[in-house]
Amino acid sequence: MRWNDKPYHSLDYELKKKYGEKVYKIALDAGMTCPNRDGTCGIRGCIFCSEGGSGDFAAKGTTIAMQLEQGKQYFHSKKIGTKFIAYFQSYTNTYAPVAKLEQIYREALDEPTVVGISIATRPDCLGRDVLSLLDRLNREYDDKFLWIELGLQTVHEQTAQLIRRGYPLPVFETALTQLHAISIPVIAHVILGLPGETKEMMLETCVYLAQKHISGIKLQLLHVLKNTDLAQIYEKKSFEILDFMEYIDIVISCLEVLPPDMVIHRVTGDGPRDLLIAPLWSLDKRRVLNALHQEMKRRGTWQSAVYAPKTIL
Ligand code: SF4
DSSP states (O other), X not given: OOBTTBSSOBHHHHHHHHHSSOOEEEEEOOOOOOTTTXXXXXXXXXXXXXXXXXXXXXXOOSSHHHHHHHHHHHHHHTTOOSOEEEEEOSSOTTOSOHHHHHHHHHHHHTSTTEEEEEEEEOGGGOXXXXXXXXXXXXXXXXXXXXXXXXXXXXXXXXXXXXXXXXXXXXXXXXXXXXXXXXXXXXEEEEEESOTTOOHHHHHHHHHHHHTTTOSEEEEEEOOEETTSHHHHHHHTTOSOOOOHHHHHHHHHHHHHHSOTTSEEEESSOOOOTTTEEEOGGGGOHHHHHHHHHHHHHHHTOOTTTTOXXXXXX
16 A cells, blocks of 8 residues: 555645645744643653753744744745644643633634644643633634644553653543544654663554544654753663664554554654754654665555554554
């Protein structure tokens, strides 16, 4: 099975199919914080999270409209980009009074060149008032989309505690049910290579998600960034970072268990060059993508090759 020339159902393929052209993401920093940092769940954050709240590429600017304008200018200067996704990336983007959330989401949705918004958040930050706002906006802006991106990272409780995720798996399941009930597509964020996780454990996370009717997934290589607790653990050599071909092999196995209609939003990751400690091979994203495509071709495999709706490892 192929999606244009790719052996997996990429976001790029999906957006070109829907809009007839490439759609670019503008990462935004809405000035949020996170319960894992403000003392509600903890103060040091997830062990891998950078000081920028995992939004190190976000545009800077005082308002969402200004950040969007700045992002558009960047793409226009490269003579590309007429349609955009406003990506609320930094920190937890549903963790604020609902009036503020409504104002920032509307600011993005009202921009004519924005085809939809993607909101990165935690499943424990989707109270009834937030869900009701999302439901209302989803109906009102029926020509645009609202996506919610949930940072799951792993289904394994032991790892979740080690990385200080700050919520147990049933909280994710409840959020998923509630978002499905109001027809908001969910994208799950998964990290591959977390300390103590084997390939089988990573596959268990993907098999679990394959059964959950989520619309998309981000497979993110674990990055060790400066000034994180993960960096301290890494420097003590208490875990091994994935090497290049090991990562390619794991990504392929993950893609094989995912359903064909699940959109693959990411298969690697862009570590900010000035913060990245390891793995440095990930800086060459093109090489990673080329190797992934070539290896899938060599193996004659594709996304969903061993997917079964009731797969149990
Ligand atoms: S929940 Fe997100 S923003 Fe908060 S510490 Fe973890 S990764 Fe960072």
